[in-house]
Amino acid sequence: MTAMQDSSTGAAKVVFYNDPRVRSLFFQFLLLAAIFALFYFAYDNTVANLRKRNIAQGFGFWNVEAGFDISQTLISYSAASSYGRAFWVGLLNTLLVSAVSIVFATILGVLIGILRLSKNWLVATLATVYVEIFRNVPLLLVLYFWYRGVIGLLPEPKESIHLPGQILLNTRGLLTPRPIFGEAFIYPLAALLASIIAGFVIFWWARRVQFQTGKRPKAGLLTTAIILIVPSLVFILAGSPLSFDVPVQGRFNSSGGMTLLPEFVSMVVGLTTYTAAFIAENVRAGILAISKGQTEASQALGLSHGQTIRLVIMPQALRVIVPLLNSEYLSLIKNSSLGVSIGYPDLVNVFTGTVLNQTGQAVEMVSVTMVVYLSISLITSLFMNWFNRRVALVER
């Protein structure tokens, strides 16, 4: 910068269109204008095309009565609700199935990834076979397999399988008693919360004792005992304020209780088993990236096998694993849109399917759906990046 100023004072003044700053600003402005023009053209052209073809436009449909029913609704919804309400029902179903599947896929994936590195030949081979099967079969087939091939073979309602705890299992799903909480249930709940806080205090105390004396008191057993016993006592003292609404078999389906729909279970199992295969490979890659010397060094220091993995290998492996996990999670969320093929009422099924067809406004529906998936993915990415920064090694 200083050199340039020096030369410019001596030489003739640079013409403004030869000034690199002006030039770059000009071209960036030109690019921006071109992008805006393209978007405006697309928008204007769409509106003109739709108007010319007498196709309805805009979001006037949002508050119109939907008139159709949805099998799984997390918020209250009936055929008399609006299209907008149907959108939220679909969105929540997408979020539910994605969140639950992400949790299970991570657990299963980490487990299988570690098993694949096991020294036991049988265990390692089984894990390899699992990964190779689920990684190389299209997800749609995996979903069909679970929905039609496994869950579809369950008995009909009249021949339900009776599980302990008055739970029924049949083609209509897993029917469980629904808990009804009495007013006094707040006391055992508060006791549980207090016990958990007490547990954290005990762990903090145990850490301090370890730092001071080098010996760690056995805090785990004490904490478990407190968390189990104290709330149970309070529950009995409060007069057992909990009853159950048990499912009763009717002519076709059971009424009462809670139902876990087979479509939901198939989606969760399908997405979990499929994504876990990919996550397992990421975990394996992360662990293999840590040099063997680390393991040997920690063993030389007297750490147990579990401690080696937990304290030495995993913190370093996570550096590699977390960014990869991010893209697996994003794939899983987007893959949940296959729900329509097995009748799961996710966003694409309800909104981009039924609502689109009832209103015929494809451009609006597809745009909204794209924005929604983009938002969910970006939020997931933001969270994972934050998490990645937390687990990343601090380099000095």
Next chain:
Amino acid sequence: MKKIIGAVVAMATVFGLASVANAGTLDNVKAKGQLVCGANPGTAGFGVPDEKGNWTGLDVDYCRAIAAAIFNDPTKVKFVPLSSKDRFTALASGEVDVLIRNSTWTMSRETTLGIIWAGINFFDGQGFMVNKKLGVKSAKELNGASICVQQGTTTELNLADYFRANKMDYKVVTFGTSEEALKAYDSGRCDSYTTDRSGLAADRLSMAKPDDHIILPEIISKEPLGPAVRQGDDQWLNLVKWVHYALLIAEEDGITSKNVDEKAKSDDPELKRVLGGEGKFGESLGLSNAWVVQIIKAVGNYEEMFERNVGPNTPLQLARAGNALWTKGGLQYAPPIR
């Protein structure tokens, strides 16, 4: 595949030039040398391809009738199978020239989708299919049942209306295609499967054991099915509409594929008008004056098409009922050619 078509259609709507005119469909069809017809991907009796790729069905024969009227050749049709979800977008954006695919004529579809119906080639109504072993005799007994349904149809709405109106409870399971819904019903996921009764008759045949299933007597809705075209091209609308009427008039006048040549020689003034011996009715549609002769020779009259595809002697065994001519107590009625 469906999604790809949907995406292409959406892209075409967003970036396609506005100059793709609505008018002049007939000229376009003549220039292309074939009619592009939106068809049912697989409903026996209405539109279904066999193993060799030959399409059969009442709706499919309507496409052939239009092609015969234009080209004097019923084979000059390209069938584009469309899911119920994609069909109207495909028609409105110009992917197909005419949509003849068990599509119900409703008010909102004409006021918001940019399309218009040319007539009713099949009067239908929605019904329910159940497994015999449930012992259900009436749809009124379905309180609490699980019901499988295909999405993107009037069926979903009628179902909700029917149970709401009768203050009954039900559990819906919605699938993307009718095959998926039917498979789920067959595997016991649902107690009942619902769609138009003509569709039920066809779907029942495709099940592993058709005799295990019965169609309940209740008809819960009006489902006027017919060919639809884009708005803004009255010449094309007229053509499709009058091909439909010509098929009905031919039945009314006793003109069949076997006796059409004979009838064309008749001195009867009505027959002369219909079969092109008098007046310029064909030319006023942009066709030749022998247009009805061409249609009837190719596919027969409405009765012949009905009997061949869905009538009592076919696996579907549907009675004419509401689809009989008005002279025989039915609803099929055509304005006169004069």
